[in-house]
Structure formats: structure tokens, C-alpha cells
Amino acid sequence: MLELARQSGTELSLLALKGINKHPACHDSFEVLRGIKSLNEYLFRVSPLVSRIIFNNPEYGGLMVHTAPHHPLDGILEWNR
Numbered sequence: 001m002l003e004l005a006r007q008s009g010t011e012l013s014l015l016a017l018k019g020i021n022k023h024p025a026c027h028d029s030f031e032v033l034r035g036i037k038s039l040n041e042y043l044f045r046v047s048p049l050v051s052r053i054i055f056n057n058p059e060y061g062g063l064m065v066h067t068a069p070h071h072p073l074d075g076i077l078e079w080n081r
Contacts, residue, residue: 002029013042017076035081036073040065 005012006029014023014030023032033039064071071079 015039015077018078035078036064036071037080039073039077 002012012030014032016023016032016034023030031042033042067079
């Protein structure tokens with residue numbers, strides 16, 4: 001599957017969980033998202049509806065900024081990476 005993605009020109013991304021700092025060499029072709037901040041930046045970049053993503057709006061249920069207290073992803077992702 002990895003080779004098919006490379007051949008097709010598909011961009012590959014890898015979400016690094018908290019505490020994992022090293023990845024196998026085969027993941028060198030991936031864009032590594034190392035935390036909440038880089039995940040949000042990635043979603044802004046790949047989303048066709050960037051202007052509709054609203055941070056910290058409970059009525060919208062959208063994304064939360066990486067600095068939000070009690071972020072739901074705090075337990076599995078670094079906040080500032």
C-alpha cells in the first residue's frame with residue numbers, strides 16, 4: 001500500500017502519539033504530525049472548507065486550539081508540537 005501511494009503521488013501523513021519520538025526508516029516519506037498544533041495546521045492545509053473550521057466554538061463542535069485547557073487529545077498527543 002505504501003508503494004502504491006508513493007507511485008500515485010499521494011501525500012502521506014503519520015500521526016505520532018505522545019511519547020513516541022522515533023519512527024522506522026520506511027516512514028521517511030511521511031509528513032509526521034507530532035502533536036495537536038501540527039495536526040490543526042495540517043487540517044487547515046488539506047481541508048477544502050478552511051474558512052468553515054472554527055476554533056473553540058462549542059456550538060460548532062469544531063477544532064480546538066492546541067493551547068486550550070483540557071483538550072480532548074491531551075492524553076495521546078503533545079500539545080505544542
